[in-house]
Amino acid sequence: MMYIGIDLGTSAVKLLLMSADGDIKNVVSKDYPLEFPRAGWSQQAPQDWLSQTWAGIKELLQGFDAREIGGIGVGGQMHGLVVLDENDEVIRPAILWNDGRTGKEVEYLNSVIGKQKLSTLTANIAFAGFTAPKLLWMKANEPQLFARINKIMLPKDYIVYMLTGVHSTDASDASGMLMFDVEHRCWSKEMLEICGVREEQMAKVFESYESVGTVKTDVAAALGFPNGVKVAAGAGDNAAAAVGTGTVGDGNCNISLGTSGTVFISSKKFAVDSHNALHAFAHADGSYHLMGCMLSAASCGKWWIENILQTLDYRAEEAAIENFGENNVFFLPYLMGERSPINDINARGTFIGMSMDSTRAQMTQAVFEGVTFALRDSMEIAKQLGINVTKTRLCGGGAKSRMWRQMVADILNIEVEIPAAEEGPGYGGAMLAAVACGEYSSVEACAEKLIKVTKIISPQPEIAAKYEKQYQKFRKIYPTVKALFPKLEKE
Numbered sequence: 001m002m003y004i005g006i007d008l009g010t011s012a013v014k015l016l017l018m019s020a021d022g023d024i025k026n027v028v029s030k031d032y033p034l035e036f037p038r039a040g041w042s043q044q045a046p047q048d049w050l051s052q053t054w055a056g057i058k059e060l061l062q063g064f065d066a067r068e069i070g071g072i073g074v075g076g077q078m079h080g081l082v083v084l085d086e087n088d089e090v091i092r093p094a095i096l097w098n099d100g101r102t103g104k105e106v107e108y109l110n111s112v113i114g115k116q117k118l119s120t121l122t123a124n125i126a127f128a129g130f131t132a133p134k135l136l137w138m139k140a141n142e143p144q145l146f147a148r149i150n151k152i153m154l155p156k157d158y159i160v161y162m163l164t165g166v167h168s169t170d171a172s173d174a175s176g177m178l179m180f181d182v183e184h185r186c187w188s189k190e191m192l193e194i195c196g197v198r199e200e201q202m203a204k205v206f207e208s209y210e211s212v213g214t215v216k217t218d219v220a221a222a223l224g225f226p227n228g229v230k231v232a233a234g235a236g237d238n239a240a241a242a243v244g245t246g247t248v249g250d251g252n253c254n255i256s257l258g259t260s261g262t263v264f265i266s267s268k269k270f271a272v273d274s275h276n277a278l279h280a281f282a283h284a285d286g287s288y289h290l291m292g293c294m295l296s297a298a299s300c301g302k303w304w305i306e307n308i309l310q311t312l313d314y315r316a317e318e319a320a321i322e323n324f325g326e327n328n329v330f331f332l333p334y335l336m337g338e339r340s341p342i343n344d345i346n347a348r349g350t351f352i353g354m355s356m357d358s359t360r361a362q363m364t365q366a367v368f369e370g371v372t373f374a375l376r377d378s379m380e381i382a383k384q385l386g387i388n389v390t391k392t393r394l395c396g397g398g399a400k401s402r403m404w405r406q407m408v409a410d411i412l413n414i415e416v417e418i419p420a421a422e423e424g425p426g427y428g429g430a431m432l433a434a435v436a437c438g439e440y441s442s443v444e445a446c447a448e449k450l451i452k453v454t455k456i457i458s459p460q461p462e463i464a465a466k467y468e469k470q471y472q473k474f475r476k477i478y479p480t481v482k483a484l485f486p487k488l489e490k491e
Contacts, residue, residue, distance in 0.1 A: 292378020
């Protein structure tokens with residue numbers, strides 16, 4: 001049998017065809033637009049996801065026998081609010097994970113409802129990207145649309161719904177809504193009440209590797225599938241990427257350098273850090289994980305090199321960088337505000353330390369270093385919990401950069417492992433589908449069989465020592481300028 005993994009990303013949907021033994025047979029990517037109707041707002045049309053996913057599936061299967069497809073698994077961008085009316089029509093564009101319009105709602109949840117209560121109910125506190133603040137925003141600003149809501153979904157669950165007709169979600173993705181009791185893996189009735197929604201509007205919760213149903217007959221005919229193709233519940237993109245890199249079980253780490261950046265630590269036990277600086281979520285393997293998420297990671301590099309320097313030659317820009325660990329220029333990578341660990345929607349990208357002799361290469365170096373320093377901020381929180389991470393898997397578009405791989409190893413002073421499969425969330429989705437179809441007994445068994453590490457990058461002691469001093473400088477910058485950001489916004 002073969003399995004399809006779908007990675008519903010922010011800028012494109014990526015589809016992957018995998019054989020039962022883990023061999024990637026084909027990969028297809030389909031772009032769709034991203035809307036920024038106001039500064040700090042970010043939204044998309046779910047219909048664009050659907051049309052491009054359908055087109056991508058047809059292209060993916062060209063030259064292959066669709067009758068061999070056993071199952072489909074979807075990994076997708078988390079936290080986005082998708083709302084349907086009683087006729088299953090999309091009510092408004094989906095408000096995305098990197099949208100910052102919910103400042104008032106986040107303040108209400110964290111200050112009035114209270115961080116301690118939120119943490120008790122959901123294991124997390126409110127962040128601007130989470131789904132609950134979006135619902136409160138919609139209730140306050142679009143009451144007529146809010147009143148029409150019949151179904152509340154996350155982005156990848158909309159694709160699963162259109163495939164199967166089943167209103168479902170999975171525990172890992174639901175964890176990022178701030179409406180889910182992560183420890184007990186069920187909806188928090190009190191949080192639903194706070195958000196003004198009913199439990200019947202929420203999806204049925206599955207484990208990521210469970211089958212929610214089969215592809216509808218009419219959809220199967222349109223896409224060329226045989227009847228009976230199973231669809232796994234799937235996972236949030238970070239949990240799916242963790243599965244796709246073998247970051248399952250207890251105490252393993254994966255860092256993703258995608259549009260956003262994450263530090264993902266798998267755990268058999270439920271745990272919450274005292275300041276809720278890291279997210280405490282359910283994992284796609286049926287256990288739990290801690291995660292630090294920064295809103296702008298590889299997107300910082302894309303912004304700097306393509307938008308500012310106006311070139312597509314990433315290698316040339318990276319090749320010009322010298323003297324690692326000795327840069328006098330620093331960059332705060334908060335282009336869309338920031339989540340972990342500072343939770344500040346007002347924070348903005350900032351260069352500091354330039355002088356008349358600062359070079360283009362130093363500015364470029366500062367961007368990549370700033371993202372990596374910010375990832376270390378989350379790793380430092382994990383250390384405070386007694387978690388000693390000595391190595392990490394690395395995935396995402398940024399992981400293709402040899403320079404950045406080494407920089408991660410040196411700044412975090414840990415070994416970096418590169419998995420053979422580079423399609424983290426899509427590969428993880430296909431693996432979840434294989435488990436849902438009984439190809440493997442568990443997610444861990446599937447990962448043990450399929451995931452191979454092709455390269456290990458070790459930290460360079462001399463450069464790592466230099467970066468230790470640089471990081472200590474970096475971590476002082478944000479607390480010093482923090483009070484300026486809201487003033488700049490208001491003025």
